[in-house]
Amino acid sequence: MKEIIIQSKTSFRSSLKEIWDYRELFYFLAWRDVKVRYKQTVIGVAWALLQPFITMVVFSVFFGRVAGIQTSGIPYALFTFVGLLFWNYFSNSLSSASDSMISNRGIIQKVYFPRIILPLSSTLVFLLDFICALILFFVLALFFQQKIYIWGILFIIPALIISFLCASGFGLVAASLNVKYRDIRYALPFFIQTLIFVSPVIYPVSVLGKYQWLWFLNPMSGVIETARNLLFMTSPVNWGLFFSSAIVSLLIFLAGIWYFSKTEKWFADIV
Amino acid sequence: MKPVIEIKNLSKQYTIYHNRPSYYSLRDELVSIFKKKDSQESFWALDNISFDVNRGEIFGVIGPNGAGKSTLLKVLSRITPPTKGKVVLRGRVGSLLEVGTGFHPELSGRENVFLNGALLGMTRKEISKKFDEIVDFAGVEKFLDTPVKFYSSGMYVRLAFAVAAHLESDILLVDEVLAVGDAEFQKKCLGKMEEVTQKQGRTILFVSHNMDAIQSLCDRAVLFNQGVVVFDGAAHESVSRYLNIGNSGDLKNRGDRRGSGAVRFTRAWVENEKGEVVVTVSSGQTIRLVAEYFVSSGNIKGDFDVAFAQPRSTHGQLSDLSPATSWGKIADHGKIICELPNVPLNVGVYSFNICARVDKEIADWVLDVATFNVISGTQPIYGKIPDKDQGCFLFEQKWDIKS
Numbered sequence: 022m023k024e025i026i027i028q029s030k031t032s033f034r035s036s037l038k039e040i041w042d043y044r045e046l047f048y049f050l051a052w053r054d055v056k057v058r059y060k061q062t063v064i065g066v067a068w069a070l071l072q073p074f075i076t077m078v079v080f081s082v083f084f085g086r087v088a089g090i091q092t093s094g095i096p097y098a099l100f101t102f103v104g105l106l107f108w109n110y111f112s113n114s115l116s117s118a119s120d121s122m123i124s125n126r127g128i129i130q131k132v133y134f135p136r137i138i139l140p141l142s143s144t145l146v147f148l149l150d151f152i153c154a155l156i157l158f159f160v161l162a163l164f165f166q167q168k169i170y171i172w173g174i175l176f177i178i179p180a181l182i183i184s185f186l187c188a189s190g191f192g193l194v195a196a197s198l199n200v201k202y203r204d205i206r207y208a209l210p211f212f213i214q215t216l217i218f219v220s221p222v223i224y225p226v227s228v229l230g231k232y233q234w235l236w237f238l239n240p241m242s243g244v245i246e247t248a249r250n251l252l253f254m255t256s257p258v259n260w261g262l263f264f265s266s267a268i269v270s271l272l273i274f275l276a277g278i279w280y281f282s283k284t285e286k287w288f289a290d291i292v
Numbered sequence: 293m294k295p296v297i298e299i300k301n302l303s304k305q306y307t308i309y310h311n312r313p314s315y316y317s318l319r320d321e322l323v324s325i326f327k328k329k330d331s332q333e334s335f336w337a338l339d340n341i342s343f344d345v346n347r348g349e350i351f352g353v354i355g356p357n358g359a360g361k362s363t364l365l366k367v368l369s370r371i372t373p374p375t376k377g378k379v380v381l382r383g384r385v386g387s388l389l390e391v392g393t394g395f396h397p398e399l400s401g402r403e404n405v406f407l408n409g410a411l412l413g414m415t416r417k418e419i420s421k422k423f424d425e426i427v428d429f430a431g432v433e434k435f436l437d438t439p440v441k442f443y444s445s446g447m448y449v450r451l452a453f454a455v456a457a458h459l460e461s462d463i464l465l466v467d468e469v470l471a472v473g474d475a476e477f478q479k480k481c482l483g484k485m486e487e488v489t490q491k492q493g494r495t496i497l498f499v500s501h502n503m504d505a506i507q508s509l510c511d512r513a514v515l516f517n518q519g520v521v522v523f524d525g526a527a528h529e530s531v532s533r534y535l536n537i538g539n540s541g542d543l544k545n546r547g548d549r550r551g552s553g554a555v556r557f558t559r560a561w562v563e564n565e566k567g568e569v570v571v572t573v574s575s576g577q578t579i580r581l582v583a584e585y586f587v588s589s590g591n592i593k594g595d596f597d598v599a600f601a602q603p604r605s606t607h608g609q610l611s612d613l614s615p616a617t618s619w620g621k622i623a624d625h626g627k628i629i630c631e632l633p634n635v636p637l638n639v640g641v642y643s644f645n646i647c648a649r650v651d652k653e654i655a656d657w658v659l660d661v662a663t664f665n666v667i668s669g670t671q672p673i674y675g676k677i678p679d680k681d682q683g684c685f686l687f688e689q690k691w692d693i694k695s
Contacts, residue, residue, distance in 0.1 A: 023382075023383060023384055024380060024381070024382050025370075025380070025381040025382075025385060026378065026379070026380055026381075027367065027368070027370060027373070027374065027378065027379040027380075027381070028373075028374065028377075028378050028379075029373055029374055029375060029376060029377075045410055045415055045416055046410050046411065049406065049407055049410040049411075049416075053396060053399065053403075053407055056398075056399060056403060057396060057398050057399065060398055060399075125394075127393065127394070128393055128394045128411060129371075130371065131371070131387075131389045131390045131393040132369075132371070132387065132389070132393050132394070132411050132412065133369050133370040133371050133387065134411070198318070201316070202316060202317050202318035202320075202321060203315050203316060203317055204317035204318050204319055205318060208318075286372070286373045287372075287373075289366070289371045289372045290306070290372050
């Protein structure tokens with residue numbers, strides 16, 4: 022017979038086991054988000070393609086043509102598209118994770134489950150968006166007749182894992198703050214929008230010259246830059262940048278989990 | 293055998309911040325560093341609660357608004373943690389604080405059954421196994437693939453309840469969910485709940501304002517008031533005590549009244565033959581419905597009548613009682629008494645409304661002035677008292693058998 026003890030304090034280890042017990046709910050919530058987003062298949066897919074495509078066109082015109090950013094021989098459209106692939110996954114996941122508590126308020130107030138499932142599962146739907154955009158990337162590569170290297174394609178998996186860790190780490194903290202302070206949700210999009218200019222989505226890492234260490238501040242820069250170098254093989258990979266991204270992302274993720282589980286039990290009272 | 297639900301010294305404290313907007317922002321927090329502290333106040337929504345519930349019981353929880361019933365359910369279903377104390381739940385818990393939690397309007401009925409089932413704690417396998425049964429219970433076969441936003445509210449509720457009713461948990465925590473849906477469906481739900489406990493030995497903790505449902509479903513009920521357990525015992529006793537809390541009988545401050553005001557009722561109550569105020573009466577006992585009044589404008593001729601109602605039920609008004617002839621001139625102060633010999637009412641909770649007319653014009657009319665609880669009694673003139681759900685009136689009867 023299963024025995025549940027409810028007390029004022031619960032142990033962290035038992036909550037980890039619980040997340041595992043609720044893995045089916047995790048799946049169902051992710052499935053719900055996918056279903057709702059892709060309910061009208063045409064619009065769902067079109068949106069996943071249009072968002073990066075239009076941004077790419079705008080960036081190509083202004084940064085590629087007008088500003089004339091040097092991309093060591095790669096068509097600027099492809100260059101920026103690689104950045105957008107990961108950046109969109111990161112920013113969409115981050116904002117939907119941070120909003121997940123508020124948008125699922127009705128469930129939180131009425132049913133018990135480990136709350137952490139909500140922000141984590143809400144990032145999964147953007148994997149599908151990522152795949153749609155990735156296909157578009159290959160089409161574009163064909164169009165520009167740009168050679169793509171297999172190591173770059175294989176690298177997409179670890180790159181996605183790091184992006185996920187980073188986005189959900191920030192997302193968990195933001196989700197928790199969002200419950201308490203309702204202005205976070207308005208401040209966050211501004212923060213994300215600004216961050217795109219401090220990541221190598223638009224420029225190559227080399228553009229900063231001797232201030233290149235600045236890139237280490239943004240964990241997404243290692244992901245984007247390494248993916249680009251491996252896909253096009255035009256410049257050597259900066260493994261230091263990559264590993265620092267990976268380690269920082271992991272730390273952010275752990276910090277997010279820690280902060281979230283410290284605050285989650287009060288969510289139902291104040292959300 | 294150990295109790296299924298064991299609650300020991302459970303307390304839950306909430307803090308209220310005065311002057312804090314419901315939309316609280318980081319900006320407010322930063323500004324408040326430089327300001328004097330928010331005045332805050334804490335109160336105990338649950339204050340040192342202890343009781344046990346045994347296997348197979350349908351256990352009622354009643355009490356006035358703000359008594360702590362919902363907080364108790366939230367703590368038991370682990371939505372919010374207690375401040376002090378401990379609860380042990382032995383078995384799988386399903387909580388039904390709302391029907392259709394997590395229903396998404398864009399998803400079809402079929403998809404929502406799976407989503408809602410998963411939220412209530414069912415595995416995918418269990419839902420698939422019970423799917424046909426759920427759909428059958430709800431009666432929405434034709435609309436399974438329609439998004440629920442196109443459902444009528446009745447269909448929506450039926451489907452939502454059907455999922456919950458098929459939840460295989462050892463302990464089911466139920467809040468007011470039966471207050472929704474049409475009368476027929478409510479009956480079906482109550483039946484389903486009874487069936488579940490009797491056949492499968494499950495335990496139900498049932499919070500409700502529907503005293504009739506509490507009395508017919510539960511053997512035991514606990515009465516809460518202001519965060520503490522006031523009474524824990526037989527359901528009808530709990531219900532009677534609950535009615536006592538609300539029944540001060542004072543009508544002076546009732547704003548929800550109609551009429552010209554030429555006559556005003558000040559108090560109303562139910563008493564027994566000896567003139568003692570009562571809340572609990574047995575079927576077939578003689579009772580009096582009494583109301584005090586005063587006349588506010590000179591000499592008038594008044595008429596009074598009393599209407600019976602069964603509160604918060606679908607039966608509406610049961611009857612209307614008024615004297616056959618007019619009273620003529622009435623005194624300035626007085627009380628009007630309506631005696632009902634061998635009251636022909638079956639088990640249930642009843643209330644009455646009272647109305648005064650002056651020259652056929654309503655002078656004062658107040659609803660639900662007093663509530664009383666009829667419990668089973670023996671009164672030979674009514675034959676064998678029927679089951680509660682067989683009707684609320686009793687008739688004098690003479691039986692004969694001829695050959």
